[in-house]
Amino acid sequence: MTKFPVRVAAAALFLTVPLTACSGGAEGEDKHEEGESHGEGEEESEGPNGGRLLKSGDFAVEVTIFENGTEPQFRVFPTQGGKPVDPKTVQLAITLTRLGGDIDRFSFRPQDRFLAGQGVVTEPHSFDVEVVAVVNGKRHVWKYANPEGRTRIAADAAKTGGIETAIAGPATVGETRELYGTVQLSPTARSEIRGQFPGRVVAVTKAVGDYVRRGELLARIESSESLQVYPVHATASGVVAERNANPGDVTDGRALYVLTDPSQTTVVFNIFPRDLATIRSGMRVTVETQDGAEIATATLGQYLPEGNAEAGTALMRATIPNRSGALRPGMALRGRVTVNAVNVPLAVRTEAIQPFRDFKVVYANFGQDYEVRMLKLGRSSPEWTEVLSGIKPGVAYVTKGSFLVRADIEKSGASHDH
Known part of the structure; x- marks a missing residue:
């Protein structure tokens, strides 16, 4: 496939799929309407303005995207027999169908020696293209694919490569x-266990470090008044942090045990x-x-x-x-x-943002297809970054493993430098 220069007076559309167009044949051939021409199987060629040259018989249009000091805009140069055609005599429309189903339609107005597209060709310049031109009552149609920053990764390969996605949407962004x-x-984690009546310690059952369940026997004490032995049970579960009594000791109101709940x-x-x-x-x-x-x-x-x-x-x-x-x-x-903190209507995870050419991007995900999305960013935090434009709410994007997507795009050559 021929590669075109991307920065001249106009930046060319880079096409990776052959033109689907044909030259007009006999009446009714291929069920086309009378007076309509479709090119077919023509080789990709470059026009004199560095753009994509689409031919139909001796009529041709050269499609460029002009972006020298301005936002990207279509400029289309019509010719007949290799000679310029007055753009005022040509009616032109271009339809772009993007990954995910979005459709952009462009009308054109004559300007100098070309037809100027009315609207901005937003990034990425990745779409299926339909060009329709009407000149001297004859309709010419060309269709081709123009992928950029796009790749396809099978689901099992994406899982193996650690690719994870999230949905673009509202988030809280702050410093x-x-x-x-x-x-x-915690202050509530400490329990002190005391005897109910003063007396002599007859037995102790737990040592420091032992785990104790609530209700478990901790000691036996002989009451100084009744001389009867009564039990002391744990009032909470926990670990014995202190034991302040041994057999033979006399209780004096101090805590026999201190339990803590870790x-x-x-x-x-x-x-x-x-x-x-x-x-x-x-x-x-x-x-x-x-x-x-x-x-x-x-x-x-x-x-x-x-x-x-x-x-x-x-x-x-x-x-x-x-x-x-x-x-x-x-x-x-x-x-x-x-x-x-500020609630924003659209944000992506900060870790998902990657460099791509002169842009900050994320990689949108549609099934097994991944495609770059150039972002205009607002406020940012280590977790979230506000998105002002470049991706729509509800679109899935890669949060982890984006390096794998980028490497696959670079390997496929489905990108160009502006």
Whole structure:
């Protein structure tokens, strides 16, 4: 296939599928209307303006996309027998059918020695094209495919390559503040077990570190008043953090056992002075390990009465579950809070955005087909980026594995430089 220059006075349409057109034959041939001409099987050729030359007998049109210092616009140069034709004598229309079913229609007006398309040819320049020209009462029709930034990847190959998609739609975009904190037991995680009556400790059944279920026997005490032995049971489930009695000891009102529930944990975050005006109680915080693995999403509580005098920070607590027991008191964690949040009608995940030529793009997904979408972007956060134009709501796009899509497009040659 012949490659055309892409930056001259006009940028050419790059065509990867042969022209579907034919030269007018006998009346009624191929069921075409009388006076209508369809080219057929003609080889792709380049016109004198660097565009795609479409022929039908001795009549031809050269289709270009002009984008030198302006938004892309069709310019079509008509000729008869190789000589320019007055564009005022030609009626022209171009229809573009895009991946996903969108259709763009262009009418034309004469301008200088060409026909100027009325409208912008939006990126990507990837579509099936139908060109209809009427001159001297005869209708000429050409059809061809013009893919750009497009590839097809089988479903099993996409799965193996780790390709994942999401749907473009509304999202909350804001600035991200990073917090640092440590794991602590929740204030409700501590239980102190005491004897009901003063007396001598006869027996103890648990040691520090033992797990205890609620109602389980912990000790027996001989009452000093009745001299009867009564049992002491656990009032909550948890781990024995302290045992303050041994057989023979006399209870004096102190706690015999201290139980803690390791599933009830909180993270106490340091809030630096610069963030005091923006981080407030009730905000959602994403809790992560030091290496960035997400643990949970929690809600920030009120500022604690005490602060961290050594660090010069205020403190806020967020309760997170610890059912697996992986969190340990003293463990350092990080948090991410979104501030100045704004709800936007259309956004994509920031990780999905990739470079393509001079654009920022995502790869739209239609079944096994993937195609570049050039985006005009607005506000951005590490998670979401607002989209002002370039992709429609409800369209699936690649979030992970986009490098595989890009590599496949570059390998197929279905792209060009503007």
